[in-house]
Amino acid sequence: xxxxxxxxxxxxxxxxxxxxxxxxxxxxxxxxxxxxxxxxxxxxxxxxxxxxxxxxxxxxxxxxxxxxxxxxxxxxxxxxxxxxxxxxxxxxxxxxxxxxxxxxxxxxxxxxxxxxxxxxxxxxxxxx
Numbered sequence: 001x002x003x004x005x006x007x008x009x010x011x012x013x014x015x016x017x018x019x020x021x022x023x024x025x026x027x028x029x030x031x032x033x034x035x036x037x038x039x040x041x042x043x044x045x046x047x048x049x050x051x052x053x054x055x056x057x058x059x060x061x062x063x064x065x066x067x068x069x070x071x072x073x074x075x076x077x078x079x080x081x082x083x084x085x086x087x088x089x090x091x092x093x094x095x096x097x098x099x100x101x102x103x104x105x106x107x108x109x110x111x112x113x114x115x116x117x118x119x120x121x122x123x124x125x126x127x128x
Contacts, residue, residue: 025051028058028105035100036062039093042120057110062097065120066090090114 029049037044042064052059066086098109 023105023107028101028107031104032060032062032097032101035104036064036093036097036114039096039100040064040090041067041122046120054110056108058101058107059111059113060097060101060109061113061115063115063117065118066116068119068121090116 029051032049032051033047034044036049037047040047047062047064049063050061052061094112094114097114098112101107102109
């Protein structure tokens with residue numbers, strides 16, 4: 001699949017140069033990877049993305065670990081609230097991935113699937 005955006009040629013836009021600008025699949029994939037890492041607060045190196053066609057729209061498949069709460073936070077939680085919070089945070093991040101990826105690449109995102117593959121435990125005092 002190749003996602004492309006085209007700049008208008010000189011017949012339709014005064015002062016524009018003939019030609020086109022293309023955003024490659026690799027570039028879009030990299031943007032999606034970075035956006036997903038930011039949305040979930042995990043290192044970029046832990047995120048895998050795949051781009052598919054969804055009837056002319058972009059179907060994003062993202063696989064990444066989820067940030068784990070501290071053991072102290074888990075001890076304070078009864079478990080159910082933590083699960084609901086994880087689902088709510090993941091859904092919010094999934095929507096954010098779609099919105100920001102579309103804004104940054106100009107691609108129309110039709111679907112985003114997120115697979116949580118494990119747990120990321122950040123080192124205290126270090127950025128994700």
